[in-house]
Amino acid sequence: MIKIENLSKSFKSVNNTIWALKDVSLHIKKGEIFGIIGLSGAGKSTLIRCINRLEEPTSGKIFIEGVEITALDKKSLRQSRKNMGMIFQHFNLLQQKTVYKNIAFPLELERLPKKEIDRRVDTLLEYVELSDKRDAYPSQLSGGQKQRVAIARALANNPKILLSDEGTSALDPKTTKSILELLNRIRKELNVTIIMITHQMEVIKDICDRVAIIENGKIIEMNTVEELFKNPKTSTAKSFISSLNPIDENGLIDPKKFKGTLIRLSYLGESAKQPIVSHMVKKFDIDVNILSGNINQLMSTSAGYLILELTGNTQEINQAIEFLKSKDVSVEVI
Amino acid sequence: MAELIIPSLLETIYMVSLSTLFSLIIGFPLGVLLVITEKGNIWERPLLNQLLNGIINILRSFPFIILMILVFPISKLIVGQTIGTTATIVPLSIAAAPFVARIMESSLKEVDKGIIEFSLSMGASIPEIIFKVLIPEALPSLILGITMTIINLIGYSAMAGAIGGGGLGNLAIRYGLYRFETDIMIASVFVIILLVQGIQFIGNRLSSIINKK
Ligand SMILES: Nc1ncnc2c1ncn2[C@@H]1O[C@H](COP(=O)(O)OP(=O)(O)OP(=O)(O)O)[C@@H](O)[C@H]1O
Numbered sequence: 001m002i003k004i005e006n007l008s009k010s011f012k013s014v015n016n017t018i019w020a021l022k023d024v025s026l027h028i029k030k031g032e033i034f035g036i037i038g039l040s041g042a043g044k045s046t047l048i049r050c051i052n053r054l055e056e057p058t059s060g061k062i063f064i065e066g067v068e069i070t071a072l073d074k075k076s077l078r079q080s081r082k083n084m085g086m087i088f089q090h091f092n093l094l095q096q097k098t099v100y101k102n103i104a105f106p107l108e109l110e111r112l113p114k115k116e117i118d119r120r121v122d123t124l125l126e127y128v129e130l131s132d133k134r135d136a137y138p139s140q141l142s143g144g145q146k147q148r149v150a151i152a153r154a155l156a157n158n159p160k161i162l163l164s165d166e167g168t169s170a171l172d173p174k175t176t177k178s179i180l181e182l183l184n185r186i187r188k189e190l191n192v193t194i195i196m197i198t199h200q201m202e203v204i205k206d207i208c209d210r211v212a213i214i215e216n217g218k219i220i221e222m223n224t225v226e227e228l229f230k231n232p233k234t235s236t237a238k239s240f241i242s243s244l245n246p247i248d249e250n251g252l253i254d255p256k257k258f259k260g261t262l263i264r265l266s267y268l269g270e271s272a273k274q275p276i277v278s279h280m281v282k283k284f285d286i287d288v289n290i291l292s293g294n295i296n297q298l299m300s301t302s303a304g305y306l307i308l309e310l311t312g313n314t315q316e317i318n319q320a321i322e323f324l325k326s327k328d329v330s331v332e333v334i
Numbered sequence: 335m336a337e338l339i340i341p342s343l344l345e346t347i348y349m350v351s352l353s354t355l356f357s358l359i360i361g362f363p364l365g366v367l368l369v370i371t372e373k374g375n376i377w378e379r380p381l382l383n384q385l386l387n388g389i390i391n392i393l394r395s396f397p398f399i400i401l402m403i404l405v406f407p408i409s410k411l412i413v414g415q416t417i418g419t420t421a422t423i424v425p426l427s428i429a430a431a432p433f434v435a436r437i438m439e440s441s442l443k444e445v446d447k448g449i450i451e452f453s454l455s456m457g458a459s460i461p462e463i464i465f466k467v468l469i470p471e472a473l474p475s476l477i478l479g480i481t482m483t484i485i486n487l488i489g490y491s492a493m494a495g496a497i498g499g500g501g502l503g504n505l506a507i508r509y510g511l512y513r514f515e516t517d518i519m520i521a522s523v524f525v526i527i528l529l530v531q532g533i534q535f536i537g538n539r540l541s542s543i544i545n546k547k
Pocket residue numbers: 011012018019020038039040041042043044045046047199
């Protein structure tokens with residue numbers, strides 16, 4: 001669906017050059033919700049804005065459904081932008097126009113007949129559950145309602161792709177959830193491919209299928225969300241995951257303070273449902289002490305970890321660890 | 335007294351409304367150009383932008399009276415004479431145009447960059463952005479700017495009255511200064527004050543009625 005090849009972007013000023021993106025390559029599949037997460041200044045906005053060329057890439061290529069976006073002239077670019085909706089952190093609604101007029105705006109650009117615009121806007125308003133706000137002005141809406149209008153407006157031309165640059169960052173947690181639900185519904189019902197830029201791990205956890213972590217303009221880790229939670233590789237990924245659970249087990253548990261062997265089990269989906277630890281205790285002559293644990297509900301499954309202290313005969317402990325490894329959980333001795 | 339005031343008032347209204355119109359016709363497109371050619375804007379043209387800024391700054395630094403005298407030949411060319419109410423419209427329009435350009439520029443710049451980004455992301459063209467987004471979004475502020483222009487032009491037209499224009503300014507000078515009929519002078523000034531107050535009031539009301547922000 002979207003293929004990004006060796007994308008780089010630099011910003012030049014008088015005395016220096018900032019590389020906001022360095023050799024980024026990505027492949028986003030049709031119908032997926034792809035998350036891009038990173039800290040402030042990592043290059044997230046630059047990346048998403050290169051996709052519809054609000055920012056001109058310095059080098060590299062972008063293909064959307066086989067069309068090389070980076071090679072289009074101004075006019076064809078404008079046409080292809082109509083296949084991509086975009087939503088923003090600060091909604092960017094037309095302040096002087098009603099909700100109706102905001103959603104009609106892209107349709108008016110297409111010069112559709114008035115009747116058809118009317119019908120389409122009403123359908124969209126219903127879809128985002130704002131039919132009663134048809135004639136309200138943006139200043140009369142809450143943040144969540146504004147973002148719903150912006151989403152309806154972005155969907156007006158039936159785009160295949162929806163780009164969200166921090167679309168939930170200005171909203172409170174409850175409103176964020178409802179917007180995420182709406183986006184998930186759009187993906188399922190309208191089969192729209194969604195790219196979500198965010199700095200909030202909740203967003204990734206709640207609706208993304210895959211995620212790329214970006215740091216200093218580079219993608220440092222990319223995986224399915226399940227795998228990332230189960231097995232984060234970079235320290236940035238680990239700290240994003242632990243940001244969901246404010247108590248960081250690595251900071252609290254000092255292996256030197258325990259007599260036994262400390263292990264960290266990471267499990268995912270099905271294996272989380274089996275009583276593996278209990279089996280282990282029955283099978284081997286060891287004692288188990290649970291030190292810490294957590295579970296995160298992802299969109300399609302759950303991922304979690306347990307930190308255990310095992311005491312007993314060294315050989316029994318080693319066998320127990322082998323047993324765990326055979327059970328589709330990843331085991332790390334701390 | 336009314337038979338003196340009313341024709342002069344009509345002359346003032348005639349001069350001010352036409353010169354407002356002409357200064358807008360010249361100044362408004364310049365204001366739009368100043369905004370869109372700026373760095374990072376939708377039609378980035380740094381050289382043109384610098385050139386426009388330079389010209390506007392030069393024109394704005396001329397005192398109005400000097401400008402009016404300099405413009406006499408142009409008045410002669412356009413309206414066939416250099417004094418009189420109609421002839422005054424030419425220097426008034428030229429003097430107000432750079433002011434209008436600046437006022438329009440600052441109003442248009444108030445439009446949130448994000449809204450322009452959104453329009454671009456929807457595939458809007460530059461003219462579509464100017465006419466369907468920039469101008470409608472800036473309208474309440476543009477109306478205040480036009481109000482300010484009209485009031486400025488009332489002031490200029492009174493000055494023009496001193497060097498051969500018609501209108502209330504001319505009346506006040508003719509009677510007040512040359513004939514010491516201070517009552518006529520006071521009456522003309524009073525009418526000018528009423529005019530300014532009324533226009534400011536209408537402008538403010540209109541702007542706040544249409545502003546939905
Ligand atoms: N127009 C610009 N001119 C110069 N530098 C820029 C420009 N836009 C972005 N940058 C720089 O590029 C880098 C990446 O910026 P970007 O906006 O993509 O970050 P971000 O990940 O979206 O951050 P945030 O979470 O704060 O929005 C930053 O160092 C930023 O200063």
